[in-house]
Amino acid sequence: MAFDLPALDVAVANDAAAAFDAKTKPPGSLGRLEETACRIAAVRGSLPPARLRAAAIVVAADHGVAVEGVSAYPQEVTRQMVANFVGGGAAAAVLARRAGIPLIVVDAGLVEPLDDEAVLTFGASASANIAVQSAMTLEQAELLVDEGRALAARLASDGFELLALGEMGIANTTVASVLSAALLDEPPATVCGRGTGIDDHTLRRKINTVERALARHGASREPLSLLASLGGGEIAFLAGLMIGAAENRLACVIDGVVVGAAALVASALAPGLPDWLLAAHRSPEPAHELILRRLGLVPMLDLGMRLGEASGALVALAVIDAATALLAEMATFESAGVSGGG
């Protein structure tokens, strides 16, 4: 499984930069907002409108590794939070509603699916305990990636232009830590953080669990086998969403450490993918900074957020929205009759 992405449109990015230079402001004075709008132009192959039509997607899955006692919360919370996304009370639901965009909730492998038609369910089962066996088969991993790609393609054809990606899954920072350790070649103690807020004892157990999973998996770094052996449903699906976004020239903003781990795998499947992504924020999870550095992405925000659920990506949408509005709507020196733009 490997993907060829289209080429970024450098000429349109240069057009966007030139358009910013004609606006009534000193050159470069909007900083990262200018860079952000230019990157989006390169992704799209056209100058963005004042407001991109955006959707937030939270991909949820359960993880057999929860049985190792690596989280501060019981596994049933994954499903309860899926109900909370649909019910509108979760952080991501509040922020999506506030932004006036849909929150798409995907079940990519819950232990017990939620009986609610608002949830998009992709016939996956919860992943097995990666400390002792593969999370899923190669076929299941491949199917989830393809289903993620297909959802991105469908959203593109529905007219969406920007995806904000997040996740929910009790124990999934453990899975993200395993994948980060493998793909960044870092020791488990370096990439394991406190996730939902675990104590020292649980953190030691988490590190030990990551060590066992890596030892079981062995030396292969082939991305699909990593996904199947050490991954999780949401991570495979998110990797597919990112690849599908690039294939369809959708802008894509990624949330925290778990989505970042999915981006690492996706970038191994589709070389060049990081250039298609926008990093929303820096999480305090130690693996996240390492992941962002490897991807070559500089996050837009650094607000100490570590909730997941696309919450950081949803806040970053406001920065993206400011960037595209300024590019589309600011006056030029010429149109406003302001001196000094020459």
Place this chain on the structure above:
Amino acid sequence: MAFDLPALDVAVANDAAAAFDAKTKPPGSLGRLEETACRIAAVRGSLPPARLRAAAIVVAADHGVAVEGVSAYPQEVTRQMVANFVGGGAAAAVLARRAGIPLIVVDAGLVEPLDDEAVLTFGASASANIAVQSAMTLEQAELLVDEGRALAARLASDGFELLALGEMGIANTTVASVLSAALLDEPPATVCGRGTGIDDHTLRRKINTVERALARHGASREPLSLLASLGGGEIAFLAGLMIGAAENRLACVIDGVVVGAAALVASALAPGLPDWLLAAHRSPEPAHELILRRLGLVPMLDLGMRLGEASGALVALAVIDAATALLAEMATFESAGVSGGG
């Protein structure tokens, strides 16, 4: 001239923190968003609603020191940009429109007032060249501070709950540098930056101008005399707005280095003021980081923005808006039936 501010409401801030802890998320996992909403609660003396009613204010003034050749743009640009704020093409106008809030434009001393009733004009004249004489009289400075306070009081009585403060004035980073050097006790070369994007030669001239102004002014650090001798119309008015916001328990988010310099002076006039303020962003202007550190404020954003005009404050409004929406609208563990909030 000195002001006593009311006390921040620590009990309500604690109520806000407790309310966040009951929400469906790990404790503290919304990071700076939680801190921001708690600070706003302390300022208001009550829990904030989901969306604070906000206004952006850009205070514009001309500066006699422009004659020293310290800016990349001619002085006429101040007035042209005031027209651009009113006309809707300036960055601040685009961002305020996008946020659905009014952009209030204040003339606190233009060389030539704009004949437009949308501009609030406060009978000031442009400041004199601070390299050779006082910017204004003590009476003029005092009047501008009081007019700023009065505008904040009027906006409070009109139902506004949050002010985003910005400025416009060719050569005003030179004025901000002078005030920063004086109040932070830093050498001119440390606090002078490239402002609108000046070259090395102009930067040397700017530093020399700051040195001359400081030498002329002498040793006094009495804040009103600093404002009159080394200030500018927008800086005096902005200091008044900040003090007035605190007096009326309005939340107040401050933009970049020039508003920061006004906050330094305002804090000297009204001890304790920094605790009432939110810092929007960190500008690349070297004085800004030093000002923020002295004020004890940690900025919400770090996007390389250096335009002024409240542009950073307007982007930060989205972070504030997310914070208050989450506090007001997120479900609790109990209401959503999610395990583990005990």
